[in-house]
Amino acid sequence: MLGAVALWIIIMIVLPQLFMLDFSFRNNWQQIDPSKMGGPEDVYTLVNYHFLAFGSPNNPDPFNVVDVSVFFRTILAAVFVTLFDLALCYPIAYYLAQAAKGAKARLLVLALIIPFWVNELLRAFAFRILFGDEGTINAALMGLGLIEQPIDFVRENVALYAGLGYAYILLMIFPIYNVVESLDKNQIEAARDLGASWWKIHRRVVIPFAKPGITSGCTMVFMLSAGALAAPQILGGPSSLWFTQIIYQWFNTGSNWPRGSAYAIVLMLTCVLFVLIVMKIFKVKIGEIGR
Amino acid sequence: MSADVQLDNVWVQFGDFVAVRDANLTIQGGEFFSFLGPSGCGKTTLLRAISGFQEPSQGRVLIGGQNMAGIGPNHRPTALIFQNLALFPLMSVWENISFALEVKGVDKASRRKKADELLELVALPGQGDKMVNELSGGQKQRVAVARALCAEPEVLLLDEPLSALDLKLRQHMRTELRAIQQRAGITFIYITHDQGEALTMSDRVAVMREGVIDQISDGTTVYDHPETAFVASFVGENNSFSGSVKTVEDGIATVETPCGVFRARTSTVAPLKAGDKAIVFVRPEAIDFLGSTDRENVVEVTLTQQEFEGHFWHLVLHADSGAKIRMSVMNDGKRDTPELGSRVSVGFPILSAIALVSGELAAD
Numbered sequence: 001m002l003g004a005v006a007l008w009i010i011i012m013i014v015l016p017q018l019f020m021l022d023f024s025f026r027n028n029w030q031q032i033d034p035s036k037m038g039g040p041e042d043v044y045t046l047v048n049y050h051f052l053a054f055g056s057p058n059n060p061d062p063f064n065v066v067d068v069s070v071f072f073r074t075i076l077a078a079v080f081v082t083l084f085d086l087a088l089c090y091p092i093a094y095y096l097a098q099a100a101k102g103a104k105a106r107l108l109v110l111a112l113i114i115p116f117w118v119n120e121l122l123r124a125f126a127f128r129i130l131f132g133d134e135g136t137i138n139a140a141l142m143g144l145g146l147i148e149q150p151i152d153f154v155r156e157n158v159a160l161y162a163g164l165g166y167a168y169i170l171l172m173i174f175p176i177y178n179v180v181e182s183l184d185k186n187q188i189e190a191a192r193d194l195g196a197s198w199w200k201i202h203r204r205v206v207i208p209f210a211k212p213g214i215t216s217g218c219t220m221v222f223m224l225s226a227g228a229l230a231a232p233q234i235l236g237g238p239s240s241l242w243f244t245q246i247i248y249q250w251f252n253t254g255s256n257w258p259r260g261s262a263y264a265i266v267l268m269l270t271c272v273l274f275v276l277i278v279m280k281i282f283k284v285k286i287g288e289i290g291r
Numbered sequence: 292m293s294a295d296v297q298l299d300n301v302w303v304q305f306g307d308f309v310a311v312r313d314a315n316l317t318i319q320g321g322e323f324f325s326f327l328g329p330s331g332c333g334k335t336t337l338l339r340a341i342s343g344f345q346e347p348s349q350g351r352v353l354i355g356g357q358n359m360a361g362i363g364p365n366h367r368p369t370a371l372i373f374q375n376l377a378l379f380p381l382m383s384v385w386e387n388i389s390f391a392l393e394v395k396g397v398d399k400a401s402r403r404k405k406a407d408e409l410l411e412l413v414a415l416p417g418q419g420d421k422m423v424n425e426l427s428g429g430q431k432q433r434v435a436v437a438r439a440l441c442a443e444p445e446v447l448l449l450d451e452p453l454s455a456l457d458l459k460l461r462q463h464m465r466t467e468l469r470a471i472q473q474r475a476g477i478t479f480i481y482i483t484h485d486q487g488e489a490l491t492m493s494d495r496v497a498v499m500r501e502g503v504i505d506q507i508s509d510g511t512t513v514y515d516h517p518e519t520a521f522v523a524s525f526v527g528e529n530n531s532f533s534g535s536v537k538t539v540e541d542g543i544a545t546v547e548t549p550c551g552v553f554r555a556r557t558s559t560v561a562p563l564k565a566g567d568k569a570i571v572f573v574r575p576e577a578i579d580f581l582g583s584t585d586r587e588n589v590v591e592v593t594l595t596q597q598e599f600e601g602h603f604w605h606l607v608l609h610a611d612s613g614a615k616i617r618m619s620v621m622n623d624g625k626r627d628t629p630e631l632g633s634r635v636s637v638g639f640p641i642l643s644a645i646a647l648v649s650g651e652l653a654a655d
């Protein structure tokens with residue numbers, strides 16, 4: 001059993017990543033001079049990482065302004081999406097786990113799951129319609145006379161955040177639901193009986209108990225939104241780039257796999273590091289996530 | 292300090308199901324009051340109505356003379372100890388205990404001080420920094436009491452808190468709880484389906500059956516002067532003989548049963564008259580072999596089973612009518628009990644037997 005798991009992890013995760021890692025330390029000989037591939041000049045180099053940090057040699061700026069700022073904006077936006085999802089999903093998960101009963105709870109779960117039968121692309125385009133200039137929301141707001149001019153939700157990235165946030169709500173709800181469901185109702189009642197307000201009950205009893213679920217939900221949502229591609233492509237404003245889009249350009253239009261790999265690895269390592277630091281701050285052990 | 296609790300025509304219904312039917316009683320301030328009844332009879336429901344987790348469908352709950360309608364559990368002068376204790380596993384012992392103060396915004400040093408005082412009170416000094424799961428069952432129990440006392444309730448509600456403990460510890464905790472109640476000087480409302488617990492600890496006991504309170508008396512009265520057939524059969528061991536009343540004279544009823552005609556005292560609360568269906572109850576320890584003393588009520592029986600329990604012999608007898616009779620004989624070390632299968636005559640005095648209006652008996 002353990003052997004099978006190890007084999008699975010090696011084939012599916014470790015090996016491909018090692019290839020990527022190897023790529024990221026090479027020149028893009030494919031384009032420069034394919035004949036030199038594997039030759040004496042094909043040595044490991046930091047050129048791709050250097051490019052991400054400082055840009056091309058004739059870049060007048062002290063660092064690669066475009067890529068680096070997109071990188072940090074992406075991380076920041078992913079954090080924002082994660083927090084937004086947490087704020088949205090914690091009450092839903094709590095309600096499902098502790099308050100809702102029987103048919104009502106099942107109905108709510110269906111309402112949460114069924115929209116995800118629609119595939120990601122379709123959903124993203126649907127959000128474009130929802131948030132577009134002539135979209136449902138603008139039409140409603142104008143119909144109510146709240147605004148004169150349609151709001152450009154796409155340019156303001158509202159559509160992107162909403163789309164990303166919505167795309168991962170289940171990944172936030174279910175881990176939290178799982179944990180909160182196992183919380184003894186009497187604990188909540190005991191806290192209430194001792195005079196605690198609702199806020200206090202959540203802060204001292206429910207949230208500490210739900211921490212492993214909250215952590216795994218946040219980790220997944222953060223990683224996936226930082227690494228999302230479709231939603232930023234479709235819903236992102238014209239002026240905003242997601243870091244994954246830059247990576248995609250290197251792999252695809254740029255035909256520069258080594259540079260794409262380097263960018264992707266930096267993104268991945270930063271995300272992992274970030275998650276570990278946050279977990280350290282909130283005193284969550286990695287083992288707790290698996291519970 | 293301690294408040295009285297008054298239930299005034301309290302009903303609790305879940306849909307069509309009536310969990311508590313017309314409860315009326317007054318519990319005095321400072322009293323140790325128990326609700327005793329079989330599983331599912333509505334004890335927890337009644338306690339939840341007092342603590343505020345369950346609004347009565349009808350009637351009023353008054354605490355210290357104040358109507359509690361619409362007042363939530365966090366604003367009532369009660370504290371509830373849950374059937375499963377419900378300690379907070381992620382907090383240390385002292386944090387658990389002082390939670391009620393934390394909620395009020397009391398500073399940490401005073402909270403810690405109060406928690407340590409309460410740990411003294413429940414005889415767990417110096418255990419404040421442990422985590423809850425490092426405690427034994429009895430210690431957890433005491434922490435739950437301390438946590439509830441920290442809220443300085445006027446009424447402490449306890450929902451079968453000892454049921455998870457083993458016999459020895461349970462007996463120890465009974466004495467302990469009673470002592471804590473006297474030290475704290477507040478009203479205790481205690482729920483249990485264990486009659487030994489109810490009888491030893493309480494000033495008064497209310498015996499419940501399917502949502503109805505059958506009798507409210509002190510322990511000895513419940514045991515010696517049951518008012519309903521259910522109470523007689525639920526509290527302690529009792530033999531029952533169903534029959535019909537022939538005559539009633541000076542508080543003594545003559546009842547004709549398949550095992551013979553028995554004379555027994557009647558209850559002043561639930562009097563009988565000739566022609567009523569009645570049940571005569573006799574405790575196993577009130578029955579003896581004939582000949583040792585004169586007996587008014589005599590039955591011919593066959594001895595079918597016997598069990599030796601040190602200071603008692605427990606015998607099972609069968610009357611000719613087929614009725615099973617249990618009898619307990621004190622072991623004085625002198626007497627030999629008859630052989631299994633032998634026929635003997637047993638009897639019991641009139642004043643040790645009680646005739647009650649026929650009614651539902653407790654399940655064995």
Ligand SMILES: Nc1ncnc2c1ncn2[C@@H]1O[C@H](COP(=O)(O)OP(=O)(O)OP(=O)(O)O)[C@@H](O)[C@H]1O
Binds near residue numbers: 329332
């Ligand atoms: N929320 C509820 N909804 C419907 N029925 C309920 C509810 N709570 C309790 N009941 C019913 O009311 C009856 C009394 O329940 P309660 O919990 O008060 O019993 P209890 O005397 O405390 O029993 P136990 O000794 O087993 O704890 C039971 O038949 C139970 O099924």
Ligand SMILES: [Mg+2]
Binds near residue numbers: 335
């Ligand atoms: Mg109960």
